[in-house]
Amino acid sequence: MADKKKRRRTDSDSDSQPFKHLLKSDEQILQMLKSFSSSFASSSTSKPLTLADLSLASTCREVSDLPLSSVQSNIESLVLQLAHQILSGQGFSFTVPSRASTNQLYVPELDRIVLKDKSTIRPFSHISSVRKTTITTKILSLIHQLSLKNIHVTKRDLFYTDVKLFQDQMQSDAVLDDVSCMLGCTRSSLNVIAAEKGVVVGRLIFSDNGDMIDCTKMGMGGKAIPPNIDRVGDMQSDALFILLVEKDAAYIRLAEDRFYNRFPCIIVTAKGQPDVATRLFLKKMKIELKLPVLALVDSDPYGLKILSVYGCGSKNMSYDSANLTTPDIKWLGIRPSDLDKYKIPEQCRLPMTEQDIKTGKDLLEEDFVKKNPAWVEELNLMVKTKQKAEIQALSSFGFQYLSEVYLPLKLQQQDWI
Template sequence: MARPQVQMVPIDASVYKSPVLKKVNQLTQALASGGQLPTLAELNVFNVREVREMAPTEVSTEIERMVVGVVSSILRGEGFRYAVPSRTTANQIYVTELDRIVLADKLSVRDFTNMSAVRKTAITTKVMELVHQLLAKGIHVTKRDLFYTDVKLFKDQSESDTILDDVACMVGCTRSSLHVVASEKGVVVGRIAFRDDGDLIDCTRMGVGGKAIPPYIDRLTDITYVRCVQCVSKRVDRSDAKFILLVEKDAAFMRLAEDRFYNKYPCIILTAKGQPDVATRMFLKRIQNELHLPVLGLVDSDPYVGLKILSVYMSGSKNMSYDSASLTCRDIKWLGVRPSDLTKYKIPDQCRLPMKETDIKTGKDMLEEEFIKKNPLWSKELELMLKSKEKAEIQALSTFGFQFLTQEYLPQKLRDGDWI
């Protein structure tokens, strides 16, 4: 297939020489000079379970192999059982050098003769059967579709979702390799173009709503290709963005999109509209890997819905630690809103929110997390938040005007290199 011929919305070439981007360019250079991350083996980290993208035929073959193993177990008189990787919290390992959580390779037995495990064993078998059917037909379905195939057995979608992760871990593949995905949630806008299942998408022309990040990340191609806007006669295999702006909330995303922030400060803006979903995490990881751009995070000054969300993008979630290699981004910078910003930008008291006991507990628990301990500046900000017992939303900046975020706050942050 020919490369996409894209002439993105043109921007003034002087933008790239703006002093506002000087610190960003330095950050990009530092990222590029950082070299390749070591592998787990090079770090002498063994006995961990990590998955990879697998072709449908590979996944089907592995499911068939496991079923044959179950039949053999029954014929040997050992009963109907599965060896399932344990994904408990106690089985999670934080690898400091990689700044992500991995899953120790420890198995538990799911036995049909054990009364407490009968339903889980039955659900595991059903999910494997459904996945095998999907792969044979070459189609994808949502997790909700999967649940509705047997509501009586699954009872609640959380049960089928959990077993789906178990099956991916048993097979040794990413969850997307099972052809079961979550509904579209994340959106992207800005200086990037790609093909989505063959269709050319120019994210500079997606309006205020942005382009929905498709759940089938494996069908995205030509992500890095755009036509050079400074000299249209040239073609370069690279986006002209200077950084990726990761935004927690849809409201902030819409303000950035409507103000065409990405044309004034060349960037790619994306959000999962709250808690990050798998597709958004995979998309972020992929564009960071292919474009080699720094990621700056814009979240609420809040230990749970702000900093915790940022940590999932960076270090991974414990329930999907088996796939952290394809779901985490190294060295995300915390741009804002940080606790120290409340004083620095004179956020009025009425725009600040008192922390609840649950917020305080979450904050204290996060201080014990390895990824926080690794970054003293993050710890300092979190301690400041706990001391003041105040939090604030990104929208608190609107007290100074609806466009304060895009015209004052972010430009100053970029100019000063004010991220940690």
């Protein structure tokens, strides 16, 4: 009886699931994905462009991941240098790279924002900078402590070591970024970490602080992405692509349906705005596993903005764009053109607010959008129709339409831009 009911329900479902009849067999789709994935891997063996390749190394500056021992010795050299400076009568001052927007540059060849080479002097003897110089010294001493103990702390922990001096966390956070630039290393090299919120599930094995994690055996909840990328390693995978998902609900659907077993992939989400830990984890997966990254985001300016943070970086961390960004992410969906193409019902589309439209128009002015004509076209369509839609809008064709029809069809048609 229950079986019979079930069959009836499933039949009626497929009637109401548009485009299901277009789906080829999984074997055919897999065959195509394999050739895409392997052509991607061979093309990505060429070393990524660097500032040096573009003769920008002397006019732009970048930080890199440094081992703890180098961070420690860099701090010690800096302090020695300061001592010499003071003893030779030049006084006590730091030379701090400027992180102002006037010192930022979008480099199309790299497809990310980098920092130019302007610096400012921060003298201890001047009333306007004496506090900031003191804060800088304190942060350097705290980082030196961390490097000796080899432990990780959060920005909040740093702040609380001397609330009287820092006054508010914005001040210690800002100087922490200064110190990263001064020492030429990433914030994660300083062992200062951000709270993690991302999860990963699917065809990935990796080590987290010495423990081997098999992400095909993480149930529906998945594995929490570790806050400290320097203790992540030994990545292995038989996936054909990485599926980057904007939000939790879509992630849960794909995890429960074990989508990664039908089409071998790694599914990752930061549950909204990408955090540093998830961005570093995605970057590491792409580089070590040489896998293409396909993004599933809402069809609204915010979705595209999230995609851009993964792809090109955020402005206030432009000094570290080389380490934080994952270039060449493909926009799989939901794209503005999908709304009509997949016959998303009118009532599941939402009108864009004035603010949405403004954000959309601003995005059209961004270099990283302009360089991809297909993205410009989609974004123009969004701003023109003034309609947006969430990934969940696909639920109007049944809860599993996303995993059973929409995504397989997207993959089959190689419908990414």
